[in-house]
Amino acid sequence: MRDDTKKTLWREWLFLAVVIPLYGFVAFYSLGDRTAPQTYAVIDNQSGPLYFEVEEAPASVALYCPVNSATKYIDITISASANQMDWPVAFDTDDDPKDYTAAMIWYDYPLSCNNDTQYIRIDKHPASNRLVLAEIGFYNQEGSLIRAKALSENGGLVLDEPQTICRDSNRMNSAYFDESYFPSSALEMQDGLSVAEMDHPPVGRLIIGMGMNLWGRNPFGFRFMQVFSGILMLPLLYFCGRSLLKSPKWAGIVTILLALDFMHYTQTRIGTLDAFLVLFILGMYGFMVFYHNSQSLWRRYLFLLLSGVCAGCAIGTKWSGLYGAAGLALLYFFWLFQRIRFAWGTERRAILHECTWCILCFIMIPCLIYGLSYIPYAQTLGRSDFYGVAIEHAKQMLSYHTGTSTNYNHPYSSHWWTWFLALKPVFYYFEPAPANIYLYATGNPLVWGFGLVGAFYALWRGVCRLDDGGLVIATAYFSQLIPWIFITRDTFLYHYFPMVPFLILALGYFFQNTCTHPRIVGYRNLFIGIYLCAVVASFVVAFPFIYGSGIFWESILRIRLALQVSALLFGVLYSGLLIWAYCLKKKERL
DSSP, X not given: OHHHHHHHHHHHHHHHHHHHHHHHHHHHTTOOOSOOOOOOEEEOTTTOOEEEEESSOOXXXXXXXXXXXXXXXXOEEEEEESSSSOOOEEEETXXXXXXXXXXXXXXXXXXOOOTTOOEEEEEEOTTSSOEEEOEEEEEOTTSOEEOEEEOSTTGGGGXXXXXXXXXXXXXXXXXXXXXXXXXXXXHHHHHTOOOSOOSSOSHHHHHHHHHHHHHOSSHHHHHHHHHHHHHHHHHHHHHHHXXXXXXXXXXXXXXXXXXXXXXXXXXXXXXXXXXXXXXHHHHHHHHHHHHHHOOOHHHHHHHHHHHHHHHHHHHHHOTTHHHHHHHHHHHHHHHHHHHHHTOOTHHHHHHHXXXXXXXXXXXXXXXXXXXXXXXXXXXXXXXSOHHHHHHHHHHHHHHHHHSXXXXXXXXXXXXXXXXGGTOXXXXXXXXXXXXXXXXXXXXXXXXXXXXXXHHHHHHHXXXXXXXXXXXXXXXXXXXXXXHHHTOOSOOOGGGGGGGHHHHHHHHHHHHHHSSOSTTTHHHHHHHHHHHHHHHHHHHHHHHIIIIXXXXXXXXXXXXXXXXXXXXXXXXXXXXXXXXXXXXXXXHHHO
C-alpha cells in the first residue's frame, strides 16, 4: 500500500509537470509585443500644449496615449501653422468618424495641413482635464517618417522612442476591448496620476501593475499576470478535484477539461480582471475543502487563513467575489453545525477557538486587504485616509453599477440563461480582410452542456445525500449564478467565467458517480475516452477564434453548429447509458 501511494503521487506530479508547461506554452504563445513607449508627456491646464517643428508638411500622425482623460476617452486637437500665428485645426477627435478614443492603442490620424506647414500643435480639449502622450511620429504622403523637433519643454518625451512607433494597430501592439481601462489605471496608480476609470476595487489593477513592473508597460506586460493566473488554476483545480472526487484520475480529467476550455483560454489572455477573480474564488473554495479534509490542527488553521486571504483578494478584485464568499460562508457554517451537534467538552472548546480564528481569517483579513489595496489610489488623490477613500469609492461604485450607465443594451450583452450553452459570445477583436481575424470569448458546448447537468446532479446529491463533493460543487456554482438572475444591468458571457471551474468539477463528479454498474462501467469509460478526444479536437478546431488568427466568419458559424450538434449527440449517447444503468438496477431489485 505504501509503495502504491508513492507511485500514485509520482504519476500525479508527472501529469502536472506535463500539462502545466504544455498549457503554459500555448497560453503565452503570441501573447503580445514586448515593446511600447515607456516615457510620456502630460498636457494639462498648467503645462499647456506641445509644439513641434517639422521639416515638411505631414499628412498623418501616429500616436500612443498610455492613459485616458477623466471622461474615460482621449480628446485631441491637432493644429498646423506656417508662422506660429494662425493655427487652423488639422485634426480633432470630435470630427473623426472612427472611434479613436481609447488608451494604450496606436492610432494613425490623418492631418489636413497646408503645404507650407512648419509647426504642429497638439492640445487637449478645453473640457478635458488632461492629455497624456507617450510617443508620436509624423508621416508624409509617401508614408515616410518626418523629422520633428520639440519646441516645448517636455515635447522631447514623445519623440525619444521612435523605434516603438506602429502605424497599424493590432492586438499584439495595442490594447483591445476593456484593456484600455484596467492596465491604464494600473499605470496611473503607479505614477500617481489621477485615475480616469475605477469601476472596481483596486486589487486586480495592482496585480496587473506587477506584470508591467516585470515585463514593461507593454501588451505582454499587462497580460502576463492573467496568463500566470490561468496556469495557477490548473494545479489548484487538480488538488481541489482530488480532494472532492477522491481520485487522481478524475482530478486529472477535470484539469485537462479546464485547460481546453475556450473561455478559460481566451479570458486569461486579455488584460482585464476576470482571471484574478476566478483564481481567488477557486482558491477560497479549494482551501476550504483542504481544511475540511485535513486532520492536522495547524494545517486546518493554515487552510482557513489561505481561504480568507483568497476571499479578501476576490472581493478586492470585483464585488462579484461576494457571491462566492456568501456561498463559502454557508458551506462553512453547515459543516460547523454538523460538528457542533456531536461535539462535547474539549472538542467544543476547540471549535470555539476555531470560530475565533475564522473571525480573523474571513472578516479582519479581507477588510485589511480591501482597505490596504486603496493606498496607491488614495495617493493619487493626495489623501492618506485610505479607508475613508475606500468607503467613498464603494458608494461611487454602487451608484455606477446600479445606475443607468450600465444598462445601455450593449450589442454584446446577454441574459444569464444564455450563458449555459454560450449562445451569445463576446467579440473582443476583429481585423477585416485580408486578415479576417476574429477573437471572441465563448464556451465549448461539449463541456458546458454536460457541466450544467452535472451541476444539478451535484445539487441533488449534496442536498439529498449530504455528499460533501456535491455540496461543495453545487454551493460554489449556484451561489455565484443565482445573484445574476436578479441583476438588471447589462451582463456579459464573461460574468459566467467564475462558475466555469466548478461547472467542470460538476462534469467530472457527474461522470464519476453515474453508470457505475459493472456491466456498463466499461462502456462509460470508453465513452469518456472518446469524449475527451472530441474536446481536444474541438479546442484545435476552435483555436483560430479563441486565439485570434485568420478565419472566415462562415467557418466560425459552421464550427459552432458542429460543436452544438456534437454536444447533443454525446448527450443522447450518454442518456442511453444512463437509461441502461437504471434498467439494470431496477432489474436487480426485482
